[in-house]
Amino acid sequence: MPDFEFFLQQLSNGLTRGSIYALIALGYTMVYGVMKLINFAHGELFALGAYLGYTLLVVFGLGGSLGPPLAIGLSIIMVVGLVSLAGYLLERVAYRPLRSSDRLAAVVSALGASIFLQNAIMLQWGAQYRAFGADLLPNVVFHIGGFNLPLVRVLVFVAAVAVMAALHVFVHRTRLGLAIRAAAIDQGAAKLMGVDVQKVIILVFIIGPALGGLAGLLVGVYYGQINFNMGQLYGLKAFTAAIVGGIGNITGAMVGGLLLGLLEALGEGYISVIWKDAITFLVLILILVFRPTGLLKERVAEKL
Amino acid sequence: MLELVDLNVSYGGVEALRNLSLKVEEGELVAILGANGAGKSTTLMTISGLVKPKSGQITFKGERLDSLKSHEVVQRGITQAPEGRRLFGPMTVEENLRLGAFTREGDSSETLAWVYDLFPRLKERRSQMAGTLSGGEQQMLAIGRALMAAPNLLLLDEPSLGLAPLLVKSIFRTIRDINKSGVTVILVEQNARAALKLADRGYVLDVGRMVLEDKAVNLLHNPLVIDAYLGSR
Ligand SMILES: Nc1ncnc2c1ncn2[C@@H]1O[C@H](COP(=O)(O)OP(=O)(O)O)[C@@H](O)[C@H]1O
Ligand SMILES: [Mg+2]
Numbered sequence: 001m002p003d004f005e006f007f008l009q010q011l012s013n014g015l016t017r018g019s020i021y022a023l024i025a026l027g028y029t030m031v032y033g034v035m036k037l038i039n040f041a042h043g044e045l046f047a048l049g050a051y052l053g054y055t056l057l058v059v060f061g062l063g064g065s066l067g068p069p070l071a072i073g074l075s076i077i078m079v080v081g082l083v084s085l086a087g088y089l090l091e092r093v094a095y096r097p098l099r100s101s102d103r104l105a106a107v108v109s110a111l112g113a114s115i116f117l118q119n120a121i122m123l124q125w126g127a128q129y130r131a132f133g134a135d136l137l138p139n140v141v142f143h144i145g146g147f148n149l150p151l152v153r154v155l156v157f158v159a160a161v162a163v164m165a166a167l168h169v170f171v172h173r174t175r176l177g178l179a180i181r182a183a184a185i186d187q188g189a190a191k192l193m194g195v196d197v198q199k200v201i202i203l204v205f206i207i208g209p210a211l212g213g214l215a216g217l218l219v220g221v222y223y224g225q226i227n228f229n230m231g232q233l234y235g236l237k238a239f240t241a242a243i244v245g246g247i248g249n250i251t252g253a254m255v256g257g258l259l260l261g262l263l264e265a266l267g268e269g270y271i272s273v274i275w276k277d278a279i280t281f282l283v284l285i286l287i288l289v290f291r292p293t294g295l296l297k298e299r300v301a302e303k304l
Numbered sequence: 305m306l307e308l309v310d311l312n313v314s315y316g317g318v319e320a321l322r323n324l325s326l327k328v329e330e331g332e333l334v335a336i337l338g339a340n341g342a343g344k345s346t347t348l349m350t351i352s353g354l355v356k357p358k359s360g361q362i363t364f365k366g367e368r369l370d371s372l373k374s375h376e377v378v379q380r381g382i383t384q385a386p387e388g389r390r391l392f393g394p395m396t397v398e399e400n401l402r403l404g405a406f407t408r409e410g411d412s413s414e415t416l417a418w419v420y421d422l423f424p425r426l427k428e429r430r431s432q433m434a435g436t437l438s439g440g441e442q443q444m445l446a447i448g449r450a451l452m453a454a455p456n457l458l459l460l461d462e463p464s465l466g467l468a469p470l471l472v473k474s475i476f477r478t479i480r481d482i483n484k485s486g487v488t489v490i491l492v493e494q495n496a497r498a499a500l501k502l503a504d505r506g507y508v509l510d511v512g513r514m515v516l517e518d519k520a521v522n523l524l525h526n527p528l529v530i531d532a533y534l535g536s537r
Contacts, residue, residue, distance in 0.1 A: 175402075175406070178395075178399060178402060178403060178406075179403075179406065181392070181395065182392055182395070182403050185392045185393070185394060185395070186390055186392065188354055188386075188390065189386065189390040189391075189392065190403075191352075191353075191354055191374040191375065192352060192354070192374065192378070192383070192384050192386060192390070192450075193378065193403045193404060193406045193407075193449070193453075194374075194375045194378030194379060194383075194406045194407035194453065195375060195403070195406055196373070196375045
């Protein structure tokens with residue numbers, strides 16, 4: 001394949017993959033922004049989204065009975081709703097009772113919730129890979145010269161970016177968005193403004209998981225198969241993306257996700273597929289050592 | 305209007321306020337003086353509901369305040385410009401002001417116009433990040449932000465901190481104007497002389513206890529106060 005077309009191939013692949021990382025990373029970063037706590041169970045909420053999507057589209061066969069656009073649209077709404085509910089319950093059960101305890105207790109609780117969720121997913125859906133039907137979306141591929149662009153790659157990217165754009169508007173243009181940003185900057189000062197910070201915490205524990213759950217469904221649709229421990233690897237990659245963009249920084253999480261996706265796709269294209277995951281961890285270590293506040297440090301002004 | 309009765313507050317095991325009582329009438333400007341660590345900020349934070357008292361009670365317009373959450377205190381009409389300002393630095397001046405009006409349902413453009421009228425500099429800089437303002441402008445924004453809720457009672461914690469003398473004068477003049485417009489004010493200050501010149505009454509706090517309470521003019525001439533807080537000037 002000619003060089004330039006190969007490059008475009010990897011580029012488009014990286015952007016779509018990165019947009020998924022970005023969606024998941026937003027959940028880490030929004031919760032961290034307000035709580036100063038890593039939600040270690042976030043990767044599992046993402047996996048839950050993938051499995052709920054699998055149940056709706058494949059087990060219940062919505063894909064066959066409703067036709068792809070309607071089936072996927074309906075699944076998105078249901079998955080997002082259910083995973084937000086799971087996020088809400090997680091906050092209620094695993095975090096709120098520990099609000100006044102020290103941070104270590106919350107971290108242990110988060111890890112416990114993560115292990116619980118992963119095992120619950122395995123018990124419910126089994127340890128083997130599950131396949132999303134290949135016929136879910138029409139297998140359309142655009143040929144642009146020698147560059148092949150599958151329709152699903154475009155759709156997943158567009159969906160992820162549209163959701164992120166909506167989130168950006170929400171956070172910057174609405175009253176609630178203003179409250180989320182304020183609570184992330186200074187919880188005490190936000191309280192003095194009359195912001196009910198407990199409500200803001202619930203809100204980020206609904207929005208973050210909603211985005212993560214959506215990402216899970218998109219991974220199922222895009223890659224065609226899912227596994228019960230997918231939350232670990234994706235979680236770690238998205239966490240890296242959040243760190244790259246500066247944890248707590250919403251714009252940073254979006255940029256970090258896209259960057260990491262591109263880096264991975266180009267790395268596996270030009271170095272070796274074997275290096276794909278190693279690249280993530282190398283990036284994580286390098287950032288933590290040399291730039292712990294993230295690449296967008298000069299814009300920490302934007303903190304969230 | 306506001307009454308604190310036998311308030312006890314501690315942080316962990318450390319007592320910060322002991323049997324503190326204090327009363328503020330509608331329309332008054334009351335100063336709270338005291339050395340560093342006396343418990344002035346703790347008093348304001350307890351009124352605002354960010355710090356919960358161990359015992360004692362706070363009533364505001366006949367309603368118990370001490371069991372309310374901080375956002376409910378703001379809804380009752382009590383706001384605070386805290387020590388160190390605590391602005392939202394990465395947000396614009398106008399966003400900070402909008403947050404000040406967070407609890408208001410309807411239109412707050414009239415209040416915004418009033419705040420811009422009190423502090424024309426804020427209007428000029430409304431799209432600028434709060435973190436990039438000068439010290440004086442930041443204090444104006446902290447006070448303006450607290451006014452956006454159209455409060456009945458305004459708590460000001462060391463508004464003169466770190467400001468040049470000329471600015472202090474202008475800020476204090478504005479505080480008087482705010483009070484004259486009908487807002488009751490509790491003013492916490494280390495700058496005792498300036499505060500007492502402005503205030504109707506004053507309280508003096510010493511390591512968590514209220515040690516003196518009098519009309520501001522009397523405190524200005526009280527030898528104990530002159531010795532401890534007004535210096536020889
Ligand atoms: N968040 C806190 N945690 C522990 N101790 C505190 C805290 N805030 C204040 N204190 C202590 O409470 C006492 C009163 O402090 P403060 O109310 O800030 O005094 P002031 O405003 O008069 O300088 C001091 O001894 C201070 O060290
Ligand atoms: Mg103080």
